[in-house]
Amino acid sequence: MTTFADMGVDADIVEALASKGIVDAFPIQEQTIPLGLPGQDIIGQAKTGTGKTFGFGIPVVQRLGLDPAPGVKALIVVPTRELAVQVYEDMDMLTSNRSTSVVAIYGGKAYEGQIDQLKAGAQIVVGTPGRLIDLNNQRLLDLSHATEVVLDEADKMLDLGFLPDIEKIFQKVSQVRHTMLYSATMPGPIVALARRFMSNPIHIRATDPDEGLTQANIKHLVYRAHSLDKDEVIARILQAEGRGKTVVFTRTKRAAQKLVDELNDRGFNAGAVHGDMSQEARERSMAGFKAGKKDVLIATDVAARGIDVDDVTHVINHTIPDDEKTYLHRVGRTGRAGKTGIAVTFVDWDDLHKWALINRALDFGQPEPMETYSSSPHLFEDLDIPAGTKGRIGKAPKTDTVRTQRTARPERAADAAAEGTDEGGTRRRRRRRSADTPVGSTFAEGAPADAAASDATASADADRGTDGAGTHDGAGKEHHDGKPAPARRRRRRRGGPGGTPAAAAGV
DNA sequence: AAAAAAG
Numbered sequence A: 001m002t003t004f005a006d007m008g009v010d011a012d013i014v015e016a017l018a019s020k021g022i023v024d025a026f027p028i029q030e031q032t033i034p035l036g037l038p039g040q041d042i043i044g045q046a047k048t049g050t051g052k053t054f055g056f057g058i059p060v061v062q063r064l065g066l067d068p069a070p071g072v073k074a075l076i077v078v079p080t081r082e083l084a085v086q087v088y089e090d091m092d093m094l095t096s097n098r099s100t101s102v103v104a105i106y107g108g109k110a111y112e113g114q115i116d117q118l119k120a121g122a123q124i125v126v127g128t129p130g131r132l133i134d135l136n137n138q139r140l141l142d143l144s145h146a147t148e149v150v151l152d153e154a155d156k157m158l159d160l161g162f163l164p165d166i167e168k169i170f171q172k173v174s175q176v177r178h179t180m181l182y183s184a185t186m187p188g189p190i191v192a193l194a195r196r197f198m199s200n201p202i203h204i205r206a207t208d209p210d211e212g213l214t215q216a217n218i219k220h221l222v223y224r225a226h227s228l229d230k231d232e233v234i235a236r237i238l239q240a241e242g243r244g245k246t247v248v249f250t251r252t253k254r255a256a257q258k259l260v261d262e263l264n265d266r267g268f269n270a271g272a273v274h275g276d277m278s279q280e281a282r283e284r285s286m287a288g289f290k291a292g293k294k295d296v297l298i299a300t301d302v303a304a305r306g307i308d309v310d311d312v313t314h315v316i317n318h319t320i321p322d323d324e325k326t327y328l329h330r331v332g333r334t335g336r337a338g339k340t341g342i343a344v345t346f347v348d349w350d351d352l353h354k355w356a357l358i359n360r361a362l363d364f365g366q367p368e369p370m371e372t373y374s375s376s377p378h379l380f381e382d383l384d385i386p387a388g389t390k391g392r393i394g395k396a397p398k399t400d401t402v403r404t405q406r407t408a409r410p411e412r413a414a415d416a417a418a419e420g421t422d423e424g425g426t427r428r429r430r431r432r433r434s435a436d437t438p439v440g441s442t443f444a445e446g447a448p449a450d451a452a453a454s455d456a457t458a459s460a461d462a463d464r465g466t467d468g469a470g471t472h473d474g475a476g477k478e479h480h481d482g483k484p485a486p487a488r489r490r491r492r493r494r495g496g497p498g499g500t501p502a503a504a505a506g507v
Numbered sequence B: 001a002a003a004a005a006a007g
Helices: A011-018 A027-036 A052-064 A081-094 A111-119 A129-137 A163-172 A188-197 A230-239 A253-265 A279-290 A324-331 A349-361 A377-383 A401-419 A423-435 A437-442
Strands: A042-045 A074-077 A102-105 A124-127 A148-152 A178-183 A202-205 A218-224 A245-249 A270-273 A296-299 A312-317 A341-347
Touching: A011 A052, A011 A081, A027 A042, A027 A052, A027 A178, A027 A202, A042 A052, A052 A074, A052 A081, A052 A124, A052 A148, A052 A178, A074 A129, A074 A163, A081 A102, A081 A124, A081 A279, A102 A111, A102 A129, A111 A129, A124 A129, A129 A163, A218 A349, A230 A245, A230 A253, A230 A312, A230 A341, A253 A270, A253 A296, A270 A279, A279 A296, A312 A324, A324 A341, A324 A349, A341 A349
Parallel strands: A042 A178, A042 A202, A074 A124, A074 A148, A102 A124, A148 A178, A218 A341, A245 A296, A245 A312, A270 A296, A312 A341
Antiparallel strands: none
């Protein structure tokens, strides 16, 4: 493996990285840093969680050199405020052994601090388009000497919603510059468009074209959610042993708010991030989630891209995303830096075509995800859902033992991972599960979407041979007998914070 | 069509 030192990265940067335990370069870094350092324009494409930030961050820092002259010389533009904070932190780390100063410029926050830092001579700016243009209009942000320009999540920055802002920003920065664009997804038309802002860019794809676009270490589970009580299933997933951090995505801000209220009502410590929240509340949620103080983060697609939180073991698509790009970015919140992850997608009746689209675009199907998990009992096995529990999950008050249990879980997960098995608890639950059919009935409607074509009846012989990257692939995993669930429930869940007593019935 | 991004 190539180290950062091998690539000619300055010693103080190498040292900053090493102090965080980062020594070896990931492929995208290995391929782009040697080009970025001498000033080659780059379109860098690599899967989620494989280190794109340092791919551009290191060349930016190193190329600014040690010039103490104040003023903005580098600009990094990102699509969300949370990503601005995160990339700012990475850049701040890379510059920790030199005097180069970094500032984050984004909306929803007081102007004062940001303006002060600009006046103090900040040299690297990381920001979102709106506030960047705002401050530029106010003549408080001079971009004309920005000779290093980066678009992170570049395809997003160049889509219709952002393009006018980006065009404006490219008019303001230095016309003699080094430009780098990075993203996990780079549709052809976007690449063509991107070239307008670059000079002779080289397009680096740090992926084997035969491999597909998704991370091999993410296991994809897809379930048809027709009349499935998704809140209940999600509550159960959250109580599964071996679960680390979990992110749940919804399609709308309202759905996110509703779900976070519901889960908090049930005694979970859930946080939300969506555009109807104050920036302060958004950042509180993110910080709490990163620190492990929250059980789960409920988010709209504002958090789909770039957000890097350690040890996210599960991503749940409460609502299927609209397109394959969003799917790929959402599930990319797990399986980062070579770790394994599980992505669970609920496909509502009206959204079956969306799954077909995503499945085709991402070239799934062989053998994952549909064929491998072709019966609902495997939902229990793969998600390790506690099966014996009666009643509505998570109803306990905040100080209850349920909570203690959840807090204790990460250590157990680590132990289990170290042993390569998920040990006793699983077996116990499994035994109860076979004795206790009622839980199965909860998921009777949760047949996977592929079975829609044939038959919702459980199939006994799903091929588990792919093994993929499951953290929960315990030794001696036996098949469930896959009986068809006894009763189909047709209850319609009435939403609203606080839920209904009916939610407890029949479980 | 939703979400995001200035206030």
